Amino acid sequence: MLRVDIAERPNWKTLAEELGFHFHTIDGEPYWKESAYYQFTLEQVERDIEAPSEELHEMCMQLVDKVCHSNALLQRLAIPEFMWDTIFDSWRAGQPHLYGRMDFAYSGDGPAKLLELNYDTPTSLYEAGLFQWVWLEQAIEQGLVPRHADQFNSIQEKLMGALAHIGQRLRDNTLHFSCIKNNAEERATVHYLQDIAVQAGLKAPFIHTEDIGVLQGGDYFVDLDDAPIHALFKLYPWEELAQETFGQLIPRLNTHWFEPPWKAVLSNKGILPLLWEEYPDHPNLLPAYFEKPGEKALPPGWVRKPFFSREGSNVELTTNDGAFESVAGPYVDSPWIRQAYHPMPRFGDFHALVGSWMVGDRACGMGIREDVGRITKDSSCFVPHAIV
C-alpha cells in the first residue's frame, strides 16, 4: 500500500458537476482529492481486504442470529424493547439487506483490523462506486496510471444485482427512497441509489424522511399523496427512527424497510465487543469491551466510542505513547465501548482508512478516506485507489 502523487485530470470538476457530484468540495474544503491515489497490490486486496471482509461479514451474520434470539443481548445493545419482535421477525424472514461498509486500519502489512461497521447508513457510496471508477478509466486513458491498473470496485454492478433481486419481489416493483431535507450529500447518495434501482428495472420514487406520513387505520406509512409506501429505503439510523414520534408504529405497519430492522444490531458499536467475545483473538478484530459505569480515564492504547455515533463524533483515543485526541459531538446519551487503539497507517501528513464495501453478502469494493487527524470524520477526504 502506497500513497502516490499524481496529476489531477484537467476537467474533473466540470465532470463531477455533470455527473451529479456536487459535494466534491464541502464548505470550501476539498472532499474529493485526486492529487494522489492509494496503490495496492492484487494480493493485498484479495488476501487482506476482500477475503477478511467476507469472513467478518459471515461472523456478523451469525452474531445477528444469536442476538436476535437473545433478549439479554438485545438489551445489552440498548435496543428498545418494542423493536425486538420486529428485528427478530425481519431476520427470521430473511429480509434482504443492500449494503454495508467495514472500516479497517490497514497498512499493507499484516492483517487489516476492523475499526467499525457502518452497516445501516453507509455513505461515500457514490464516490467509491462511480466517481472513483470514472477516475481510474480516465487516468488510464490519459496515461496518469499504468494501463494495466485495476481497482477493487464492482460496487455499483453488485448493487444493481441486489436491487434487481429485491425489486422482483416488491409490490409493483417499487422501492421508495428517503433521506432528510437540506443535506446535499445525502440527497446525492440517495439519488445515486435511485439511479441504480431504475437501471435494475425498479420504480424508485423519492420522499423526504420528514414527509413520510401516517393515516389513521392505515397498514403502511404513506407518501405525500397518502398512497401506501410498501417498501422504503431510508438513509436514517434505526436507533433514531425508533426514538421518534412514529417509531412506535414501525412494528405495527407493514412497510418493508431497507436496511431491514435487523441491521439495528449491526449499526451499533456494541457489536464490536460482542464480536470480540464471540471470536476472541481473531486476526482482523481488535480487543473491545463494554465500558463499565464510572470507569476511569482512558489509558494509553485505548479508544472510546459511543454505541451510537456517526462520522467519528464523540470518539476519544489515547495513543500508546499517551497522546490524546478526540472529536466533539452530540452522542453522549448512549453507552460506550472501549476498543484497543490500532494506528492507521500514516502517509506523509495523512492517516488513511480503508473502507471495504459489502453489497448483499459480497465484498465488492474499497474507498479510502484520509485525514490529518487520527480519527476519520465527515470532513476527511476521499482519495481514489488503484491496484497496480
Add this chain to the structure above:
Amino acid sequence: MTRDDQLSHLPHRKRSLRLSLALMGAGAFTLTGCGQSEEVTDVSFDSPKSFQSVEECVAANVYTESACEEAYQASIKEVPRFDSLEACEAEHGEGACVAPTEEQAQAATGTSGGSWFMPALMGYMVGNMMSRTSRGATRQGLYQEPVYRNRQNQGNWNAATNQASQRVSQRQQTMRNVATQNRQATQRSGFGSRSSARGGWGS
C-alpha cells in the same frame, strides 16, 4: 457449475467493465457526444436499458435483434437449473421459480423440453450483457454471480410481513392507539426530527 468454473475463463479483473447512470448522468452523454472535452471522450457510459425479453430488447431500438438474442441466450445458459420446483424454491424462495418455456429450454440446453426448474429470469441478466459506448454498441460477456448467500434458516421475507404484524403485542397495540388517536388527517414529521452532529446521517 462452481464459481471457480464460471470465473476461470474470465480475465482477473476487480472492477466492473462498465457503469452507467440513468438519472444523474444526463450530462455525460452530452459531454461525450459533442466532444466538448477531448479528455473524456473515451469514458464509456452505457445505455441504462435492461430487458425482460428479447422482444422488449428489440423493441427498444438500441441493439440489433441478433445482439439481443445472443445476449439472452448467453444469459439463460447461466441460469441455475434444478430437478424439482421444491429444490429451486428452497434456494430462491417460494414463488420465485418457474419451469422453462420451450424456447428457454432450447436456449439453455439446446434441446426442447426437459423437466427442470429455474428462478424466474431477471431483466438485468440480459441488460448487463450489453453495453453501448461512445464508440458504438458493443456486447460484453459479463459473468453473473449471486449477490446473496443462501441462508437455510430464513424464510420468505416477502410473505412474512403480515405474519410479523400479527405478533404485535397488546402493549404495542396500545401505544399505536395513543399515537394515532383523535387524528383525522395524515400525520407527518414523525420521522426526521432528530438532529445529528452535522445535519446528516451518513457514516
